[in-house]
Amino acid sequence: MNSVVRISDPDEMRMLSARWRDEGLEVGFVPTMGALHEGHLSLVKRAIMLGDRVVVSIFVNPKQFGPGEDLDRYPRTLEEDLRLLGKAGAHCVFTPSEDDVYPEGHATTVHVSGLTEGLCGRYRPGHFDGVSTVVAILFGMVTPHFAVFGRKDAQQLAVIRRMTGDLRLGVRIEGSETVREPDGLAMSSRNRYLKEEERAQATAIHRALVEAAGMAARGETDAGRILEAARQTIEEAPLARIQYLELVDPLSLKPVGRISPNGLLAVAVYFGRTRLIDNMELEAPVPPRGQ
Numbered sequence: 001m002n003s004v005v006r007i008s009d010p011d012e013m014r015m016l017s018a019r020w021r022d023e024g025l026e027v028g029f030v031p032t033m034g035a036l037h038e039g040h041l042s043l044v045k046r047a048i049m050l051g052d053r054v055v056v057s058i059f060v061n062p063k064q065f066g067p068g069e070d071l072d073r074y075p076r077t078l079e080e081d082l083r084l085l086g087k088a089g090a091h092c093v094f095t096p097s098e099d100d101v102y103p104e105g106h107a108t109t110v111h112v113s114g115l116t117e118g119l120c121g122r123y124r125p126g127h128f129d130g131v132s133t134v135v136a137i138l139f140g141m142v143t144p145h146f147a148v149f150g151r152k153d154a155q156q157l158a159v160i161r162r163m164t165g166d167l168r169l170g171v172r173i174e175g176s177e178t179v180r181e182p183d184g185l186a187m188s189s190r191n192r193y194l195k196e197e198e199r200a201q202a203t204a205i206h207r208a209l210v211e212a213a214g215m216a217a218r219g220e221t222d223a224g225r226i227l228e229a230a231r232q233t234i235e236e237a238p239l240a241r242i243q244y245l246e247l248v249d250p251l252s253l254k255p256v257g258r259i260s261p262n263g264l265l266a267v268a269v270y271f272g273r274t275r276l277i278d279n280m281e282l283e284a285p286v287p288p289r290g291q
Contacts, residue, residue: 003086004082004085004086004090004091004092004093005091005092005093006082006092006093006095007092007093007094007095008094008095008096008097008100009096009100010096010100010141013055013092013094013096013141013142014141014142014143016092017055017142017143017144018143020052020053021143021145025051025052025053026050026051026052026053026145026146027051027052027053027054027055027142027143027144027145027146028047028048028050028051028053028054028055028144028145028146028147028148029047029054029055029056029057029138029139029142029144029146029147029148029171030043030044030047030054030055030056030057030090030147030148031056031057031059031134031135031138031147031149032056032057032058033058033059033060033061033074033189034058034059034060034075034076034077034078034081034189035074035075035076035077035081035189035192036077036080036081036084036085036189037187037188037189037191038179038187039150039152039178039179039186039187039188041084041085041088042150042176042177042179043148043149043150043176044056044085044088044089044090044148045088045089046148046174046176047146047148047174048088048089048090050146050148050174051145051146053091053092054089054090054091054092055090055091055092055093055094055142055144056085056090056092056093056094057093057094057095057096057138057142058078058081058093058094058095059095059096059101059134059138060074060076061101061130061131061134062098062130063102063126063129063130063133063134064126064127064128064130064131064134065127065130066124066125066126066127069124070190070193070273073193074189075189075192078095081093094138094141094142096138096141100141101134101137101138108133109129109133110129110132110133110136110163110167111129111132112128112132112159112162112163112166114162114252115128115155115158115159115162115252115253116128116129116155116159118246118248118253118254118255119155119244119246119248119253119266119268120153120155120268120277121155122244123243123244123268128155128156128159131156131159131160132159132160132163135147135160135163135164136163136167136169139164139169139171144171145171145172146171146172146173146174147160147171147172147173147174148174148175148176149173149174149175149176150175150176150177150178150179151175151176151177151178151279152178152179152186152187152188152277152278152279153277154250154253154264154266154279155253155266157173157175158251158253160173161173178278178279180206183203183206184203184206184207184210185199185202185203185205185206185276186205186206186276186277186278188276188277190274190275190276191274191276193272193273193274194271194272194274195272197239198239198271198272198274199271201237201238201239201240201271202237202240202269202271202276204233204234204236204237204240204269205234205240205267205269205276205278206278207233208229208230208231208233208234208267209230209265209267209278209279209280210280211229211230211233212226212227212229212230212265212280212282213265213280213282213283215229215282216259216263216282216283216284217283217284217285218285219284219285220259220284221258221259221260221284222257222258223247223255223256223257223258223259223263224257226247226259226265226282227245227246227247227265230245230265230267231245234267234269237271239271239272240269240270240271241269241270241271242267242268242269242270243268243269243270243275244266244267244268245265245266245267246265246266246267247259247263247264247265247266247282248263248264248266249263249264250262250263250264250281259282259283259284260284261283261284261286262281262282262283262284263281263282264279264280264281264282265279265280265281265282266278266279267279
């Protein structure tokens with residue numbers, strides 16, 4: 001088990017990162033809200049593969065929760081998180097306070113236009129402003145060379161890429177594949193909210209994505225037919241309540257009528273009070289030349 005350093009003071013964090021940089025070491029960063037699972041740890045392991053030193057932040061960001069969302073009940077498991085990060089090989093855990101991140105008088109919000117209006121953004125106004133703002137602040141505190149984000153939240157990854165590039169923050173953004181339970185459910189800190197029957201039925205999300213990917217691979221490119229098949233599969237789960245199910249362009253996140261040559265199928269589904277998101281990139285076969 002690695003001896004992981006815990007730092008809460010932003011100035012101390014910057015000094016440690018600066019020292020590593022002066023030593024010629026590449027600093028990687030994985031921002032989290034804690035309640036860690038194997039999905040988070042896969043991001044840490046990827047960062048370790050890509051860099052020399054890895055910082056993981058744990059900060060439950062109030063600005064990305066809307067009214068009535070689960071800020072108060074969001075799981076907080078710091079001691080277990082520290083144990084898991086030490087075992088995974090992280091070098092530093094950064095745990096700033098809310099006052100460190102948003103001191104009195106804080107008045108700046110980062111907004112990314114174009115990528116935040118659809119999908120989750122349509123139902124969670126202000127969410128991606130909160131995400132972009134906190135990530136920009138954490139980048140300034142940690143000063144990493146690169147940061148790793150999961151592809152499970154494809155919209156978040158796209159927004160962070162755009163924000164980082166537009167603001168010339170000098171941080172390389174790495175995407176990491178979604179980690180799933182053996183039955184296909186994407187790992188999430190919110191999975192622990194699911195009741196037993198909800199958890200059993202939640203596998204319908206992955207089944208729908210796999211079915212859609214299979215349709216595309218067999219040559220189906222019409223978005224309407226793919227979406228209808230995916231919807232029917234999810235609705236076979238009586239407890240499922242679909243918030244959105246959309247086929248979008250992987251770069252612009254705008255809805256498409258046809259896969260040409262690929263598309264991103266993104267979904268948000270409620271099981272009880274628990275909202276689960278997932279996605280899968282669909283690819284149509286490329287016709288032989290001359291056809």
